[in-house]
Amino acid sequence: MAVKQKQKEQLDTIVKLGNLDNTYAKINLTQGGAIQSLVYGNKIIIDENQSYPYASSLLFPFANRVEKAKYTFNKTSYELETSAVDNVNAIHGLIYNKTFQVLDKNESSVKLVFNQTEKHKGYPFLYQILLTYTLKSNGLELQMDIKNLDSQSIPFSLGWHPYFNTSNLQESFLIMDTSKRFLVNEIMIPTEQEDIQWSNTNVIGDKSYDDCFELNTNQVILKTPDYQLKLTSQPKADYLQVYTPNDRNSIAIEPQTAPANSFNSQIGLQVIEPNATYTQKWLIEIK
Template sequence: MFAIAQKQQQYKTYILSDETAKSEVEVVPERGGIITRWRIGGQEIFYLDTERFTHPELSVRGGNPILFPICGNLPDNTYIHNGKQYTLKQHGFARDLPWEATEQRTEDKASLTVVLNSNEETKAVYPFDFQLAFTYELQGNTLEVRQEYKNLSSEPLPFSAGFHPYFLCGDKTQLKFEIPSNQYQDNKTKEFHSFDGNFDFNQDEIDFAFGQLKSKSATVIDSSRKLKLTLDYDDFSTWLVFWTVKGKEFYCLEPWSATRNALNTGANLTVLDPGGSLTTSIRLAANFF
């Protein structure tokens, strides 16, 4: 049985649930359209810094933040369009703006659609008209995010997009990764290195970007939590970014459509024709063993 409930906390929160599977997802549209929590059998899948979440001026550290119209950061946070310089902060603005909850369904799954439209605030830093419509679908132990990007401008719409999921973890040395790439780029040094499936968690921070993906699926096994997590994606996602910080109970495995600075370099940049649209999705599955 599927259901959608609402509760008013600091923000209106939508709770999608599959009562048979004892799974539920919490969505906060006005706080960046974000999924803040995902539970299965009462166990949290996502990490959430609840104290930081209460401060609207701070970016959310936790849940599944939305990245648009860029992933990562730009040099000096700037890019040029039609000879004019614009400033865009890291990961863009979609994760900071209020979205609107629209369609809800509970027939064969619990689903909620949230929408973000361009406005004067977005056009000051990104001079395009657009609409984003994301549908969160919960069924059993799987969470799917269907995305539609629409260009409402009279000129081509350039963008990259992705997600920044924070997964709650136990002992990081008991994490086993299957990432479909043989190399990564270290964002701090910009150097490329071969990848053998292991990370050195003694580092203060790990920020690695994996390109040339050989399949459309990645898995992480957390032996300390007896949890296997699978991330499936389609051709839209061309990079997976792994990020974590020493001493924190999370790791991030982020599907990106393009790597950093694509708005300037054009590498893997998506460009929609006027009136055009693009649909894509990611799927997460969590299995305890």
């Protein structure tokens, strides 16, 4: 009986889009509405067996890090909780472990909602998050709508943290239009930018990344031995965090509206006024 109950609870937390065995998406309601797996034509694009921290998480109200978990907004100082990842900074926002509710669903699309109705100590603002996933003939679209439910303006940056599977990272290519990379200090906080020349003809090979780049366009392409993927941000997410995990079975390609520590640096930081809504779309197209 206990096993059946556990299985039922697991089913209740997962939403599946698509009615084919070889093309589908799964979304986990209890992990911030993150996509748990994406399979397209029998190709595993996002692997449901991955165990990376924050895999596919939606990053709000801040992407990446807030230095020493402290910031000031409108002349008021706030302190967030530090992350277990490094015990120094706040990392990847506040919604990655929240439970979303299903508002509407059909075979190819689902709309999820989360309402922040209590004031968080380090981010005492009220907001609503709507996520709309749509499985398309050529990939997946994710729309994120953020509404300010508070009586005051709220600061934010936004990101997405998908890990894309590859059978051979050595022979995979990351293609993007960039000429600047952020340099970071010992606690991974950006200190300055450096000019770079990014070659789209070189394989990833043995190179390792945990870097943020400033993008000149709204598209990034990943070519693996198994598939080609184009990730488009609308409006353009100006920054991209790239991370290669130690097992080298995947690569994290993370579009962000701001680099790390935007709550303090102000770089890319945006503000939502009361009752206003900010909309961000990401489209994954697969060949």
